[in-house]
Amino acid sequence: MTHRACRGPCRIAIVCRMKQTSPVGPASARPAPHLARERRARFERRRRVWWSVCYGSFNPRRRTPSRRLDDSRFRSLDWYDAHLLAAAIGIVLLSVVDAFLTLTLLQSGADEVNPVMAALVYRSTAAFAALKMAMTSVSVVMLVFLARYRFMRVIRVQAVMYLVLIAYAGLISYEVWMLKGPIDSILL
Numbered sequence: 001m002t003h004r005a006c007r008g009p010c011r012i013a014i015v016c017r018m019k020q021t022s023p024v025g026p027a028s029a030r031p032a033p034h035l036a037r038e039r040r041a042r043f044e045r046r047r048r049v050w051w052s053v054c055y056g057s058f059n060p061r062r063r064t065p066s067r068r069l070d071d072s073r074f075r076s077l078d079w080y081d082a083h084l085l086a087a088a089i090g091i092v093l094l095s096v097v098d099a100f101l102t103l104t105l106l107q108s109g110a111d112e113v114n115p116v117m118a119a120l121v122y123r124s125t126a127a128f129a130a131l132k133m134a135m136t137s138v139s140v141v142m143l144v145f146l147a148r149y150r151f152m153r154v155i156r157v158q159a160v161m162y163l164v165l166i167a168y169a170g171l172i173s174y175e176v177w178m179l180k181g182p183i184d185s186i187l188l
Contacts, residue, residue: 084147087161088140094168095136099129101175110178 102112103125112118121128140161147158 080144080147081158084144084158084161087158087165088144090165091140091161091168092133092136094165094172095132097172098168098175099132101172101179103128105175105178108179 102117102121106112106121112121117128117132120131143157143161143164147156147161149157151157151160
């Protein structure tokens with residue numbers, strides 16, 4: 001059904017009947033002049049992966065999670081706070097210091113208490129250091145990734161990161177204290 005203004009001769013300049021073209025014939029085989037040229041760019045923008053990663057790193061879109069209170073599903077972010085980077089770097093560096101001090105204490109006669117690490121440290125120190133750094137790094141990345149969520153719905157995960165940082169600092173100070181005194185007097 002057509003509009004009543006389209007019936008009859010074209011009275012109004014804006015609304016007039018369209019030209020009827022038959023689907024068969026040379027006129028329908030040719031595209032319209034404005035559709036003849038390709039309007040898309042030659043390169044595919046989705047193939048520029050590294051450019052997208054770099055651009056997205058400096059121009060993030062998701063800085064905060066959604067504001068829906070009843071939605072407890074995981075939402076990833078593009079931009080994290082700078083203090084989380086400092087805490088993550090601090091944890092990884094203290095883990096490196098812990099591995100070095102552990103190996104130094106083991107050479108002085110101490111024993112490894114952790115059974116998983118004890119199995120590795122007595123076989124290969126390189127495997128011990130690699131596993132320790134890998135486990136710490138993956139854990140820190142997961143903590144940063146989940147920083148805005150609550151652990152057991154009680155404490156925020158970023159607070160857990162700071163607790164891990166404080167625990168590592170306490171462990172390092174304990175290992176330094178063990179290195180200052182003779183091992184035999186400490187173990188007795």
